[in-house]
Amino acid sequence: MRAPTYMATLAAALFGVPATATEDACKTRYSKWMASSIISREQGIMTGEGGASEALQAGFVQKAFTALSTYYPKSAATYEQYVRKSALSATQFLSNASNDALSYPMDRLSNGNAALALSPTKGTSPYRITAEALRQSITLNRRNAENGLWYFVYPYWSYLDGMYSLGPFYTLYTLTTPSNSSSATAAALADMVYQFEILWDHTRNVSTGLLTHGYDALRDAVWADPKTGASPYVWGRSLGWYTMALLDTIEILDKEEAPSKYKTPLLEKFQALIPAVIKNVDPNTGGWWQIVDQGEREGNYIESSATAMFSYSLLKGVRLGYLPSKLAPTATKLGTQAQKLLTDTFVVKEADGTLGYNGTVAVCSLNSTATFEYYVGQPILYNSVLGSAAYLLASLEVERLG
Template identity: 30%
Template sequence: MKRSALSVAACALALAGLVGTAPAAPAAAPRTRAADDWSVALVESTTARHTPTSIGGWSYPVGLYLYGQYRTYLRTGDARYLTYVKAYVDRFVDQDGNTAQKFSSLDSMQAGRLLVILHHETGEDRYRIAARRIRERLTSYPRTSDGGFWHADTASRAHQLWSDGVYMVTPFLVEYGAEFDDEAYTDREAVEQLNTYARHLQADNGLFQHAFDESRTAAWADKETGRAPEQWCRAVGWYAMAAVDVLDATPEDGPGREELLRTVRKLAAGIARAQDPATGRWFQVVDKGGREGNWTETSCSSMFTYALSRAAEKGYVSASYREAARRGYRGVLAKISRGADGLTRLTDISIGTNVGDYAFYVARPRQTNDFHGLGAFLLMNEQLRKQG
């Protein structure tokens, strides 16, 4: 977490006098009708629908959404948004930094980004202690023979790498390292995890298979390659966002960075080729847009748009990818609207998904206002709105 990026937010919170206070009750309806600021509209709508208690348990979809809410807070300075995040996290972390979380899966680690944020914003040591539990868990966390973190420490996920998993842990790692002076480990580990996953999962077309099983025993695993059969869009999106976030946070001369840049450039080309020319969005099975039953999915379209825009802005890929990002942005904005109650509705978001075949993915239920989509939308919108 770059301290310079957060200093303005910390000052805003201090001036508001909200650190350590009880959260305000959620509004009955959005306090603004800022139709031209969809991040504010979406956050106001979501916090009107859910209190910090009712929003759900400790999970990566809620963690993703709240990280997006935090990014909106950094821009707007509306301290209610950060107070809400704090109230959510305080359900799971006591005054001594204890938490019931066992961190037995990568998914369970994603919301750890909120711990780093809250330590930076409040200075409360309990958030450092809780975040340290994730850092320490990684020292004994199971890995493949070449060092990749298993998707989960369970028999059903043993020896498996899922493209989803890198987002659940690598952004946390680099942000933890920056906040707690541990970059010597965290930067190296984050880059190497991304590179290890790419070696197993990136296909010739630049995109990623959903998963890899080193043991070749999973029902979905190819007996020769260990790879899952399909390129599910949100799994690819998770990797794309993680790679850009880690590149942003690590030194230009760091070990493994050139390999990661090559991966990102190949991935960006694959993403751009797979974009639906009619809508600007991307398909649920991303490389098979023309097949019967396939449909454009909102969360991955937000992820790809964010990743292409950010990578082009930072020079990781050619500036020409900004046009694909702009088309993606317009495509996703076509999926958000206000209902009769004035609250936002973001549609066509795939629910959480296991590894499967083509028929499995295209049959996944499509939800409105699913947290996977809300969080990805906020990250995309905060990136793209500044691009004009």
């Protein structure tokens, strides 16, 4: 089947509109349109050939589609089916705890939420096996002398990036697995909060309120600050991962009625971080820079995945009541403007009816010089699902506004 015919059929199924759907028919449902485009590209399906970030791509798609199915119940079956397909593909690669801890960054844990949702609390389903392996991989994950988790194989280095996957899964597993004793539950939740805190303590710049990409506990890396071990630059997407991690973890703690002592420190960080994010929005475009606090420094640019992540965080933070009421109007305005910027500037309406997505930087690693030139010199990818899934989530929050 040729792509235009396939996409016309898919558009009719997802949007409930004729195959010749116009832009006007879909303009308030860009989340669904982008979801259908991700499906058509078969993104978020692990094949073993997508490199170390493949697990994150799968987990991010699962999370985005799960949110979409909740808000659009009439289309939920389509999204839930794709979540199952993605989660099942992940079970082929993420079912051995020791291998998981060595072969994939902490981002692997983003697959855990769907694995939990798709499996009973006990048994031998592939989803449950994966959920248990992922949880065990946290225990096996290497740590530095301060008990901070290594992000990957780079010795003693911790990244903001991993918290998006660790925080929500660690919390959800701990609060929904009956076999945990009260002491084990308390220890796991305390450890989860601690991982947020140690990154905050090492990477936060008190003058800007922003967090840099990560830190080296040994202070040996070429980029490490001699006192804190922090890397020197605020990479937009890593800060976006951390911001979303705070927000989504707080939401789970609320839903599962966890003791407030676990929510409070995360909420305080979210409420302290968001004003700094707002302060660093580009006033001319309404987006956020690749290096967030470097403004119009030559070579810097507005990056589409980070902009989508901040749009989502601002809007969802207001919706869930996690931001002070006096900040809500500004947060809503900026979040909405950012999603519009993305739609107008980075979304590409393809001839076959799909939406393309541009302006997303490739993976940036601290296994580098971590200089300004390194960050702004990394390739820009077309249709990176790390950008398009973030855009889906931001668009969904705009659609929730009505």
